Amino acid sequence: MSRVWPIICQFGVGGLLCIVGIVCGLRGRYLDLSLARDRRFMVIFAAGFIGLLVLAAVFTFLAPHLPEGATP
Secondary structure (H helix, E strand, C coil), X not given: CCCHHHHHHHXXXXXXXXXXXXXXXXXXXXXXXXXXXXXXXXXXXXXXXXXXXXXXXXXXXXXXXXCCCCCC
């Protein structure tokens, strides 16, 4: 669990704060999902969040168990 808690804190709490910010941006009409550029921004933003989560998970759970000399 010592490896899991930092990921939960970083991506769980950070994700919740991000959702609050997005909801505030939508309610305040800073973001308008009827515009293509705002929809594209949201897709890129979500893909970046998921990409960083996957990268953190790979380096946390998979990379430490690779055998020595597995990398060139």
